Amino acid sequence: MRPVFSETDLNERPFLVFWEVTRACALACRHCRAVAQPRPHPDELTHEEALRLIDQLAELRPPMLVLTGGDPVMRPDILELVRAASGKGLHVALSPAATARLLHTDFHALKEAGVQSMSLSLDGAHESTHDAFRGVPHTYERTLRAAEMAKEAGMHLQINTTITRSTLGEFDDFVELVKKMKPGMWSVFLLVPTGRAAMDEMPAAEDVEAVWKKLSRISHEVSFGVKTTEGHHYRRVALQEARAQGSKPARRAIPTRDGKGIMFISxxxxxxxxxxxxxxxxxxxxxxxxxxxxxxxLFLKLRDDNALQGKCGRCEYRTICGGSRSRAYAVYGDMMAEDNLCPYQPRLSQHHD
Incomplete structure (x- = not known):
């Protein structure tokens, strides 16, 4: 069961809450936002504090709660937290790291506790590139195995793929790989230079545009859903491509971005x-x-489409896109600046009132 999104008023509640339950992780990924560590932080939320947070989130009723990290499976009370959240009616997704520990985890127990969706990262279309990206050998084969285990346990599977300058050339191979894996959703994440991720790994805006055009075409041909993370201008491209074909985009995008339908708890x-x-x-x-x-x-400003600066502020697609506020902040030090990875020149000459 996927949650229904049409009723969500993004000013009232987030559509997605990401809760980083721990920073502990056995991997050392090149682009790690969390700069994850081998051990939990001494000031991490305690079991009692975590349960209290679940109560608060249950009142908020976001359509989806994503337990992330670090590696959420490194938290000893993870099953209890899932059970508590699921018991309060929250749709729980888990985003673990593909480690030996994960493969020894009972996926049926996770499902029974209330994990409805699992997202796994594939950042190289081949074993050598993925393992180099993740910093640990065998991560690729573990990811493929974990994906099978998630499907066998009856979970909705999402595959997350980070697009960087180095992995752009593998895009077509990624498509073939994901087709074989048959997830419920493929989320293509456009690099934000934060944490361990470096500025020089950002692809050129024109190359991103070409990938979004391909992705838009693919979205009509595959059995799974396609979406982007921090690549909001994909929604513009999908709309433009659909209009050119005289059709509709493959799925209706929810116009979320940082702070608008999205909230993160560290x-x-x-x-x-x-x-x-x-x-x-x-x-x-x-x-x-x-x-x-x-x-x-902070949240009110991020949700104000008219507070956007530069060409994002002038863009006729700003209500469905609005650019990556994270990337604007990482690149320009201003969260309302334009998104440097979008090459589109808006038709509007000034702000709408």
Missing amino acids: HTGEIQPSGFLPITAGNVRTDDPGEIYRTHP
């Missing part, structure tokens, strides 16, 4: 617009996450 309880936009608006130890999402000036 391992120490910090409330942020997303895991890639490290500006803190409060802490769950002292603040109610729903209240922060609805009323904090």
Whole structure:
């Protein structure tokens, strides 16, 4: 069962809450946003604090709660947290690292506890490129095995792929690989230079545009859903391509971006617009996450399409796209600046009022 999104008012509640339950992780990925560590942070939310947060999130009722990390499976109470969240009616997704520990985890027990979806990362279309990216050998084969295990356990499977300058050339191979894997959703993530990710790994805007055009065509041919993360201008491309064909995009995009339909809670309880936009608006130890999402000036500004600057502010697609606020912040130090990986020149000459 996938949650229904049409009823979600993005000013009232986030569509997706990402909760980094721990920073502990056995991998050392090149682009790690969390700069994950081998051991948990001493100030990580305790079991009691985590349960209290689940109560607050249950009141907020986001359509999906993603337990991420680090590696969420490294948290000893992960099954209890899943059970608590699922018991309160939350749709729980798990985003683990493909480690030996994961393959020894009972996927049926995870499903029974309430994990409805699992997302796994594939960042190289071949074993050599993926393992080099993830910093640990055998990660590729473990990811393929974990994907099979998730499907066998009856979970909805999402494959996440990061597009960088180095992996652009493998895009067609990725498509073939994902077709073989038959996930429920393929999410193509456009690099944000934060954490361990470097500026020089960002692809050129024109190359990204070409990939989005391909992705738009593929979205009509494959059995799984296709979406992007921090690549919001894919929605513009899909719309333009559909109009040119006289058809509709393969699926209706929810116009989320950092702080607009997205909220992130860090391992120490910090409330942020997303895991890639490290500006803190409060802490769950002292603040109610729903209240922060609805009323904090940071979130209000991020949801204001007319507060966007540069060509994003002039763009006729800004309400469905709005560019990556994380990348604007990472590249220009201004979260409302234009998205440097979109080459589109808007038709509008000035702001709409």
